[in-house]
Amino acid sequence: MDRPVLRQLALFGGTLLLSAGIAFGQAFQEAPSLAERVAAGDLPPVEERLPAVPAELALLGEPGEYSDTVFVYAVAPDPWNDLMPAPEMSPRFLQMDMDGNVRASILSDWAISDDFTTGTFTLREGMKWSDGHPVSMDDVRIVYEVMAQDADLTWWNLDYPRKGYEVAFEALDEWTFQLTLNKPKPRWEEELGGNAGNMIMNILPSHYMGRYHPDFNPDAEELAEAEGFETWQDAFNEAYSPFDIDQKPTLHPWMVTELTSNRRVLERNPYFFGVDSEGRQLPYIDRIVAQIVDPQTYTLNIVSGQTDAAYIYPTFADFTLLKQNEAAGDYRVQLVPSLMASNLTMIFNLTHQDPVKREVYENVDFRRAVSVALDRDEINDLLYIGQATPGQTTAKPSESWFDEAWAQSYATYDTELANELLDQIGMTERGGDGFRRAPDGSEFTTILTITDSIEGVGDPARAAELLKEYLEDVGLRVEIRNVGGDLHNESLDAGTFDATIEGHSYLQEYESFAVLGDENYSWAARGWFNWLRAQQQVEAGERSLSDFEGGVLPGVEPPQWVKDHEAAFQQSRQVPPDSEAFAELMTQMFDTQADQLIVIGVAGQLPDLFIASNDLRNVPSAYTPRQIWQGEMGEFAYQFWMAQ
Numbered sequence: 001m002d003r004p005v006l007r008q009l010a011l012f013g014g015t016l017l018l019s020a021g022i023a024f025g026q027a028f029q030e031a032p033s034l035a036e037r038v039a040a041g042d043l044p045p046v047e048e049r050l051p052a053v054p055a056e057l058a059l060l061g062e063p064g065e066y067s068d069t070v071f072v073y074a075v076a077p078d079p080w081n082d083l084m085p086a087p088e089m090s091p092r093f094l095q096m097d098m099d100g101n102v103r104a105s106i107l108s109d110w111a112i113s114d115d116f117t118t119g120t121f122t123l124r125e126g127m128k129w130s131d132g133h134p135v136s137m138d139d140v141r142i143v144y145e146v147m148a149q150d151a152d153l154t155w156w157n158l159d160y161p162r163k164g165y166e167v168a169f170e171a172l173d174e175w176t177f178q179l180t181l182n183k184p185k186p187r188w189e190e191e192l193g194g195n196a197g198n199m200i201m202n203i204l205p206s207h208y209m210g211r212y213h214p215d216f217n218p219d220a221e222e223l224a225e226a227e228g229f230e231t232w233q234d235a236f237n238e239a240y241s242p243f244d245i246d247q248k249p250t251l252h253p254w255m256v257t258e259l260t261s262n263r264r265v266l267e268r269n270p271y272f273f274g275v276d277s278e279g280r281q282l283p284y285i286d287r288i289v290a291q292i293v294d295p296q297t298y299t300l301n302i303v304s305g306q307t308d309a310a311y312i313y314p315t316f317a318d319f320t321l322l323k324q325n326e327a328a329g330d331y332r333v334q335l336v337p338s339l340m341a342s343n344l345t346m347i348f349n350l351t352h353q354d355p356v357k358r359e360v361y362e363n364v365d366f367r368r369a370v371s372v373a374l375d376r377d378e379i380n381d382l383l384y385i386g387q388a389t390p391g392q393t394t395a396k397p398s399e400s401w402f403d404e405a406w407a408q409s410y411a412t413y414d415t416e417l418a419n420e421l422l423d424q425i426g427m428t429e430r431g432g433d434g435f436r437r438a439p440d441g442s443e444f445t446t447i448l449t450i451t452d453s454i455e456g457v458g459d460p461a462r463a464a465e466l467l468k469e470y471l472e473d474v475g476l477r478v479e480i481r482n483v484g485g486d487l488h489n490e491s492l493d494a495g496t497f498d499a500t501i502e503g504h505s506y507l508q509e510y511e512s513f514a515v516l517g518d519e520n521y522s523w524a525a526r527g528w529f530n531w532l533r534a535q536q537q538v539e540a541g542e543r544s545l546s547d548f549e550g551g552v553l554p555g556v557e558p559p560q561w562v563k564d565h566e567a568a569f570q571q572s573r574q575v576p577p578d579s580e581a582f583a584e585l586m587t588q589m590f591d592t593q594a595d596q597l598i599v600i601g602v603a604g605q606l607p608d609l610f611i612a613s614n615d616l617r618n619v620p621s622a623y624t625p626r627q628i629w630q631g632e633m634g635e636f637a638y639q640f641w642m643a644q
Contacts, residue, residue, distance in 0.1 A: 194626025351527025456503020495526030530555030
């Protein structure tokens, strides 16, 4: 028996037994609301709506009961709200359970080649979109053969083009296709069970999306013009956009049935492909009703018991308020171990455009001085009521290769050492106000740029004030500048800031600490990022020096330790994560972070909050190993249910 079949038997045992049970007379179960529609002739029987072999999806508790309506609130019209159909909450090609086991979901079978460059994938036969239209190979083809190859079409993919992968698609039969990559992807299987495997990045309803593409509809241009778009590409991109809640056919457990300026209603997808361990078609909940409110009302609705689930926006800033009102509001506050390596991280602009500030910020002894000037225990108490873990930004403590020394590097509160290090780098002269001057004798002020909404931090304004106090205690003048979110991001992307604060997660395989891991995580050194990216493009033959102004690579050439750090990161992407080589490369990277303090961690691993009505069951108490964002606690919402 070949390897894929062996794996299928091992992982899909429950599903295979369930199928056998049906053969002996066992029937699937469905929600009473759907049974009524079947009886009225409005829907086919459940056996005809499900795939030939439904996916037995993971449960976080016991099999549940069918429930009516849950009520939630949103603070914006986008999908990134509680129980809304955000991409991260959509079904994935594969599913990872809480133990890190990868199992079937949209795919019924899969095999990855030994060199990690070829994947052979089988769609679940008989699966249907929420409008009852059969899933077909065109639904994958439109993503990988059409969107991925057309620069004018948006492909919101986290894992292929962003990481330099070129992907070739080939349909092998009606249900099986093959993807071939230009370089190895050792974590391919895990990634398809994580965020990168979600629906909007891998499979789309071609019978709907194809209306706007000439390969599927010869009248696509005329249709786009009739709908007010200049080109068919504009119409296609608008229909695809993951930034808006829409009503196109979906594989999500619920489909959008009402969409107004302040209200969203989602009702169960009668064609959802998943079942529980007892053969009940999922989801358990019939309907989700979401009202859009302001952030203050969002919190008040929790404490007054009007919401059934809240997990994206509750923060530790409201923890005491939420706990005090548990009994009155008939809800519980559940702590979920955090994804955040550092809820509070301080980042200096190491490639600052001002040569004086660049010289100071790039000097590692300056960053070490700042680090030891911070009283992390006091910050933890004042900002996070002692619930975070003080220490540097580093790897997950659960990793087999983790070194506790990384978390403790320059993390002890020591103002004497801070002053000594600042003296050593030449910041000995002080002005009449008592603040240190730059090594060249000029006045030196660090502008700490923040905005009111920084993920994970909790209270950015209070955090900034605390950091300012500690740094001024060792003679460093700090001015806080609180700006709007767009202006904040623009200054980070352009590298025009002095310093900022961020929540720093374990996002995307530790690329937060690599210069080229992701452009948004290269704020500490935009100049190095631009230089290294251009160099890689030249080395790959994508560009030549003549493509750059004056025949010179843009940005700032980094020191050797940065080049070595980046090389280790790039190499780590090409080796299996359970290999000795991977552990060695990770050790090299985090040794560098601990020594150089590319970012300065303050306190992290603050638990996230999941607020649940006391009637709501099967809510998460942890993240899977591949989840990367607090909102992904909604990935398992299909098995939430309400006790009656």
